[in-house]
Amino acid sequence: MNISNLPAASSQDALLAICLFAAFADGEKSDTERDEVRRLADELGSENLSVLSRQILMRKLPLESVVAGLPAPQDRLLAYEMALGVCEAGGSITPDEQEFLNTLRRLLDLGETEARTAEASVDALALAPINAPALPPEANAAPDNGGMILKYAILNGALELLPETLATVAIIPLQMKMVYRIGKSHGVELDRSNIKDFLATAGLGLGSQMVEGFARKFMRGLGKKVGGKLAGRAADQLTGSAFSFGSTYAIGQIAENYYSTGSKMDTANMKATFASLSQKARELHSQYLPQIQERAQSLNPTEILSLVRGNAPV
Secondary structure, eight states, rough: OOOOGGGTOOOHHHHHHHHHHHHSSSGGGGGHHHHHHHHHHHHHOHHHHHHHHHHHHHHSSSSHHHTTTSHHHHHHHHHHHHHHHHHHTTTTTOOOHHHHHHHHHHHTOOOHHHHHHHHHHHHHHTSOTTTOOOSSOOOTSSHHHHHHHHHHHHOOOOOOOOOHHHHHHHHHHHHHHHHHHHHHTTTTOHHHHHHHHHHHHOOOOHHHHHHHHHHHHHHTTTOOOETTTEEEEEEEEHHHHHHHHHHHHHHHHHHHHHHHHTSSOOOHHHHHHHHHHHHHHHHHHHHHHHHHHHHHHHHHHHHHHHHHHTTTTO
């Protein structure tokens, strides 16, 4: 199968296909990612997303033919940046994912400088320490985790309003940092692996969440580019903003409950609570939209990096 056979095939379809290849690169996650992609395709009403994921999993769509659908150098660099973001969503790359990235880089024919620049940009966000101190210090004061969760939810909702690809990459590291801070406030010292397991147990897939962020950008009636990155219609931006606001708010509330009660929630309860809270929080999104939009206007790449590293207050 060639990607040009898809309905209304475009460079955006090729970019989305590469994101899916990245999500499926680690075979151990393919079942989970496949279910998440199916849900996303249904939600977005994307025929191409369903077809692409099915063909990739059945090994009927060669990566070579997908890359051939990206003749523009800026799209090839963007594809590599997105693939890195998906593979590094959990903060590390498996050997299978690294092999995929090496192959992708070769097929994209990226120069050494271009590839290293993209890798440095994504690594700075995805691999930032989760335990970097938040500012200002809150010594001698009882933690206001409810207020902190809302701030992270507003911030991640704001990031979805930005056109830059790296804004989407920043969302998961910020969610992980939030969970770390909640655990620490209850005397639980977490590492990245602990947090990944917690998020997965609650039902928040890291790779599929990254694909979802990119896919929502692709579904916005693309065609415009801002600073070389993709941008879209305001209504669809708000949908993505509501999703990130909701998922961040929900995972924060579950983490607060989980670590304040000595980790007494079982898996089924966590998943059900996450789904319920996510929906409730998406409805709250409109209430906080003015604050989210105001936050988005103040953000720039330098500040985003400082936030992820913990060098600036959320």
